[in-house]
Amino acid sequence: MSSPVYIAIDTPDLDRAQQLAGEVRHHVGGLKLGLEFFCANGHHGVLEMAKFGLPIFLDLKLHDIPNTVAKAIQSLHVLEPAILTVHAAGGRAMLEEAKAAAGSGTRVVAVTVLTSLDAGDLRDIGVSREATAQVEHLTDLAREAGLDGIVCSGAEVGIAKKRWPGGYFVVPGVRPAGGRLGDQKRTVTPRQAMDAGASVIVVGRPITQAPNPDQAARAIEATL
Numbered sequence: 261m262s263s264p265v266y267i268a269i270d271t272p273d274l275d276r277a278q279q280l281a282g283e284v285r286h287h288v289g290g291l292k293l294g295l296e297f298f299c300a301n302g303h304h305g306v307l308e309m310a311k312f313g314l315p316i317f318l319d320l321k322l323h324d325i326p327n328t329v330a331k332a333i334q335s336l337h338v339l340e341p342a343i344l345t346v347h348a349a350g351g352r353a354m355l356e357e358a359k360a361a362a363g364s365g366t367r368v369v370a371v372t373v374l375t376s377l378d379a380g381d382l383r384d385i386g387v388s389r390e391a392t393a394q395v396e397h398l399t400d401l402a403r404e405a406g407l408d409g410i411v412c413s414g415a416e417v418g419i420a421k422k423r424w425p426g427g428y429f430v431v432p433g434v435r436p437a438g439g440r441l442g443d444q445k446r447t448v449t450p451r452q453a454m455d456a457g458a459s460v461i462v463v464g465r466p467i468t469q470a471p472n473p474d475q476a477a478r479a480i481e482a483t484l
């Protein structure tokens with residue numbers, strides 16, 4: 261069975277991205293390419309990374325009016341991403357059109373509440389609910405809109421999965437016990453995320469900033 265770990269290759273440098281993927285390719289289940297990589301390297305960069313033969317998770321967190329998001333997704337067809345992110349906060353019509361615009365081999369998943377936000381940050385943007393309640397609310401919206409799943413923290417994935425047993429659950433913001441949090445605020449360990457029901461976990465800096473990324477990926481795999 262392939263690993264549930266997607267490595268977040270967050271770098272603008274294609275050479276570095278290829279080096280990292282080459283080092284960890286046997287101990288991860290897929291490659292996540294996000295805004296930092298895509299803004300620097302575009303389609304060409306994604307196609308180069310696809311040569312490793314691992315599924316590509318294109319994390320562009322699209323969030324705009326429905327027509328713009330749908331057209332953007334059509335322009336990504338050629339990249340055949342296995343997973344693509346949009347923001348749930350874009351609303352029902354945007355989510356429906358995003359799914360309709362995606363290729364049949366692409367799972368479209370909605371980011372609910374970023375793992376870098378806590379209750380205070382949510383209040384700042386006018387959300388008075390706790391993170392868990394907001395994730396539950398947006399999980400229902402994503403399911404109703406016909407998406408494939410959601411992105412949430414490991415603290416909420418258990419409850420989200422109860423609401424949507426057939427959903428696909430992406431959990432980023434995971435940290436090995438004692439690992440540096442950086443800008444992440446709602447973190448759990450990789451094992452806790454899997455036990456709670458994650459379909460895949462996303463791990464970036466704990467692997468990419470390690471002195472030996474392959475060893476770090478193996479160590480995480482060994483805990484699962």
Ligand SMILES: O=C(O)c1cc(=O)[nH]c(=O)n1[C@@H]1O[C@H](COP(=O)(O)O)[C@@H](O)[C@H]1O
Binds near residue numbers: 465466
């Ligand atoms: O959609 C995501 O992947 C995502 C959603 C979220 O709520 N939090 C989050 O950290 N991510 C992504 O997951 C990765 C986490 O990286 P590290 O914090 O370095 O492990 C980054 O690439 C983020 O863009």
